[in-house]
Amino acid sequence: MNENYKPLVEPFQFKKGVELKNRIVLAPMTNFASNPDGTVSDTEIDYYIRRSKGVGMAITACTYVTPSGKGFHGEFGADNDDMIPSLKRLADALKEKGSKAVLQIFHGxxxxxxxxxxxGDIVSASAVAAEGSEHTPRALGKTEVEDIISAFGEATRRAILAGFDGVEIHGANGYLIQQFFSPHSNRRKDKWGGSLEKRMNFPLAVVQEVKKTAAEHADDSFIIGYRFSPEEPETPGITMDDTLVLVDKLADQDLDYIHVSLMDFWSEPRRGVDSGKTRIQYLLETIGDRAPLIGVGGIHTPEEAVKAIEAGVPLLALGRELIMEPDWVQKVEEGREDEIAATLSKNDQEKLVIPDYLWNAIINTPGWFPVKD
Structure with a gap:
C-alpha cells in the first residue's frame, strides 16, 4: 500500500484496551429499509455486510428506544425485548469480518x-414546533422524561444481550436529546430546562443511565459514545460556545469516544466564538486527551482522510463515501486507491447493495450525492 496512507489503517486502542483494526468508522446513516414491525430486514443486513467488512468500527443507523421515538419510515426498533433477536442478526452481520459493532440509540x-x-402524540422538551413544521409537540411531563431516560438504559441492555460491542447515544441532528439542550426547543422552567446548565441535565442523565446499565450487564469492553451537532441555525439556538460547554462536560463522563456530526470536516463556527479556527480545532482543544473525537464530513479520498487524521482526530467516520465505495478501506490497504469511486451512476444500485428507498432518495435529491448519468 501507499506509505502515505498507513495512518488510516493503523490499529486504534481505546483507553479501556479495546482495539479497532483501523481508524476508519462506518458513519451512522439511515437507510429506511427495516420491516414495518421494526425488525431488521434481509435487505438491511445485506447493505451492512457490504459496508462493514473493512472498517474498524461500524455504527448503525439510529434505533428508537420507545414507540413514541420512531423518527423514520423503515427504522428498526430497540424498544422492547422482542427486538433482541432482530438486533442480534444485525450485530452478528456487522462483526462478521472483525469490525466492532455499535448500536446508535435515539428518540426523535x-x-x-x-x-x-x-x-400521533409527538413529544419534546417543550411545546415548540420545529421551524418549518406544522406539528407542535406536547411537552413531556416529569415522569415521562424520567421514563425516556430509563428507556435509553433498557435499549442499552438489549444491545448488550444482542451482542453489540457498544452503543452510541444520538444527541445530534435535532432529535430529542438535542431538543433538550437547545434553547429553541427547550423553554422549560424545571430541572430539565432554563439555563444552559439545566439544559444539559437531560443529555447527561442519559449518559449516566447508559453507563449504569453497561456496568450492570456488560463487561469492561463495552463501548459507549456520544454524538452531537455543534450548532443550530435557529435563533435562539445552540451556538458553538454552548456546545463547547456541553462537550467539556461530556469529556468528563469517561466516555469511550465523542462523535461530532458535520457535513464539512473543515467548517468554521457560525457564531458564539471567534472565527479563524475550524469547529474540529475548537473541539479538540476543549476535549484534550480526555476522550477521542471522531471526525466526519465530506471526506472522500485517502488524501483527504490523511489530512483529517493529521488535523488531530484519531478516528474518522465515512458516510456517503462508503455508500459509493463499500471497499474503500480494502482498496487503500491493497494499493488500489486509484480505483476508489467518488461518484455513482444510476445503474449502480444492485452492485452497491443499496435498499430501494435510500436509492430513490439518493437519485432524486440533487446535490446530496455526486450522481453521474
Missing part, C-alpha cells in the same frame, strides 16, 4: 412523523 422527539408514533 418533535422530529417524529405523527403517523409513526402512537396516537
Amino acid at each position: 422527539g418533535r422530529a417524529c412523523p405523527p403517523e409513526l408514533v402512537p396516537n
Whole structure:
C-alpha cells in the first residue's frame, strides 16, 4: 500500500484496551429499509455486510428506544425485548469480518412523523414546533422524561444481550436529546430546562443511565459514545460556545469516544466564538486527551482522510463515501486507491447493495450525492 496512507489503517486502542483494526468508522446513516414491525430486514443486513467488512468500527443507523421515538419510515426498533433477536442478526452481520459493532440509540422527539408514533402524540422538551413544521409537540411531563431516560438504559441492555460491542447515544441532528439542550426547543422552567446548565441535565442523565446499565450487564469492553451537532441555525439556538460547554462536560463522563456530526470536516463556527479556527480545532482543544473525537464530513479520498487524521482526530467516520465505495478501506490497504469511486451512476444500485428507498432518495435529491448519468 501507499506509505502515505498507513495512518488510516493503523490499529486504534481505546483507553479501556479495546482495539479497532483501523481508524476508519462506518458513519451512522439511515437507510429506511427495516420491516414495518421494526425488525431488521434481509435487505438491511445485506447493505451492512457490504459496508462493514473493512472498517474498524461500524455504527448503525439510529434505533428508537420507545414507540413514541420512531423518527423514520423503515427504522428498526430497540424498544422492547422482542427486538433482541432482530438486533442480534444485525450485530452478528456487522462483526462478521472483525469490525466492532455499535448500536446508535435515539428518540426523535418533535422530529417524529405523527403517523409513526402512537396516537400521533409527538413529544419534546417543550411545546415548540420545529421551524418549518406544522406539528407542535406536547411537552413531556416529569415522569415521562424520567421514563425516556430509563428507556435509553433498557435499549442499552438489549444491545448488550444482542451482542453489540457498544452503543452510541444520538444527541445530534435535532432529535430529542438535542431538543433538550437547545434553547429553541427547550423553554422549560424545571430541572430539565432554563439555563444552559439545566439544559444539559437531560443529555447527561442519559449518559449516566447508559453507563449504569453497561456496568450492570456488560463487561469492561463495552463501548459507549456520544454524538452531537455543534450548532443550530435557529435563533435562539445552540451556538458553538454552548456546545463547547456541553462537550467539556461530556469529556468528563469517561466516555469511550465523542462523535461530532458535520457535513464539512473543515467548517468554521457560525457564531458564539471567534472565527479563524475550524469547529474540529475548537473541539479538540476543549476535549484534550480526555476522550477521542471522531471526525466526519465530506471526506472522500485517502488524501483527504490523511489530512483529517493529521488535523488531530484519531478516528474518522465515512458516510456517503462508503455508500459509493463499500471497499474503500480494502482498496487503500491493497494499493488500489486509484480505483476508489467518488461518484455513482444510476445503474449502480444492485452492485452497491443499496435498499430501494435510500436509492430513490439518493437519485432524486440533487446535490446530496455526486450522481453521474
